[in-house]
Amino acid sequence: MSKTKEVNLKELLKKHTKVGQLFCDAGENRIECYACGHRCKIGDGKDGICKIRYNQGGKLFVPWGYVSGLAIDPIEKKPFFHALPGAKAMSFGMLGCDYHCSFCQNWITSQALRDPHAVSSIELISPEDIIMLAQEHRTQVITSTYNEPLITSEWAVDIFKLAKRYKFVTSYVSNGNGTPEVVEYLKPWLDLFKIDLKGFNDKKYRELGGVLQNVLDTIKIVWEKKFWVEVVTLVVPGFNDSDQELRDVADFIKSVSPDIPWHVTAYHANYKKTDVNYTPIQTIMKAVEIGNSSGLHYVYAGNLPGMTRNFENTYCHFCKELLIERWGFKVLKNRLIDGHCPTCQSVIPGFWKAPKK
Numbered sequence: 001m002s003k004t005k006e007v008n009l010k011e012l013l014k015k016h017t018k019v020g021q022l023f024c025d026a027g028e029n030r031i032e033c034y035a036c037g038h039r040c041k042i043g044d045g046k047d048g049i050c051k052i053r054y055n056q057g058g059k060l061f062v063p064w065g066y067v068s069g070l071a072i073d074p075i076e077k078k079p080f081f082h083a084l085p086g087a088k089a090m091s092f093g094m095l096g097c098d099y100h101c102s103f104c105q106n107w108i109t110s111q112a113l114r115d116p117h118a119v120s121s122i123e124l125i126s127p128e129d130i131i132m133l134a135q136e137h138r139t140q141v142i143t144s145t146y147n148e149p150l151i152t153s154e155w156a157v158d159i160f161k162l163a164k165r166y167k168f169v170t171s172y173v174s175n176g177n178g179t180p181e182v183v184e185y186l187k188p189w190l191d192l193f194k195i196d197l198k199g200f201n202d203k204k205y206r207e208l209g210g211v212l213q214n215v216l217d218t219i220k221i222v223w224e225k226k227f228w229v230e231v232v233t234l235v236v237p238g239f240n241d242s243d244q245e246l247r248d249v250a251d252f253i254k255s256v257s258p259d260i261p262w263h264v265t266a267y268h269a270n271y272k273k274t275d276v277n278y279t280p281i282q283t284i285m286k287a288v289e290i291g292n293s294s295g296l297h298y299v300y301a302g303n304l305p306g307m308t309r310n311f312e313n314t315y316c317h318f319c320k321e322l323l324i325e326r327w328g329f330k331v332l333k334n335r336l337i338d339g340h341c342p343t344c345q346s347v348i349p350g351f352w353k354a355p356k357k
Helices: 003-014 127-136 149-165 180-186 202-208 212-224 243-256 281-293
Strands: 017-019 023-027 030-033 054-056 059-063 069-074 088-093 141-144 169-174 192-196 228-235 262-266 268-270 273-278 299-302 322-327 330-334
Touching (some): 030 059, 141 149, 149 180, 192 212, 228 243, 228 281, 262 281
Parallel strands (some): 088 141, 141 169, 169 192, 228 262, 262 299
Antiparallel strands (some): 017 059, 268 273
């Protein structure tokens, strides 16, 4: 990144910060940030790994009061397949990430402070403005996404506190590099948690800037804390598409709960990884079959609308009845009755009912 761009963007973002909550004193005028699994110990005048949380005078300053993206999406795009089918989600994001994945699908916002080609603008906005827009557009869900939401959790919680007053459902679209402290901080205000499990090889995770165990621990914790959780693996050829690695991912999810939906999604060439154009359909179908054979109850193929037989649909695990029929992010048919199968009356795990407004 050119120094001029970095300095200009940093100076702009510093004008839109507040003192955060997810930190503690680490001695010698350093602080420990625990918004994400890096647990950065940050000296005075320095940034954390994410480059957007920084120590000034022994206090942690965090982003507040802007968005770099604001849009209305179907909830299936997040993707949540077991939460309010067909609902609209008001999606917002800021800048920055604690990872630097070469195949990032949102690199324009996530890598804005690392990459000179990631040119992003910001729009000043208040939590009240976001909720007002969500009401105007009759959305049911408010979602923190586009960049890594864990590192902007104070901003998200300020929005979610207001969202809860107006009976919105709230969600995170996250890489899962969490800590017990940030999960506890989010618990009163967050309903749905989508977590990327990018593979099952710690060495490769470290190439992305992460640690595999942090993600595994976060998945366990958020499930135990009764968030609704769905896990996504973007299947990248040559990176995480071996049968053994896919089986390891599926076996881990099963060990937490076979009821956690697993989305195996196709990669398309993006950002720095352009040596492969897309994930073959056969690889995605294989991944679904591995998930099913591992004992997962709900495995979905993503990013290949209409091309993966019935693997976009939800079926009753008990009687195999078709419950929700989809084409990509569009719900074609929803036969659930209050979260139950209409044929055998079995309870289908999920977050099916929004609070009445």
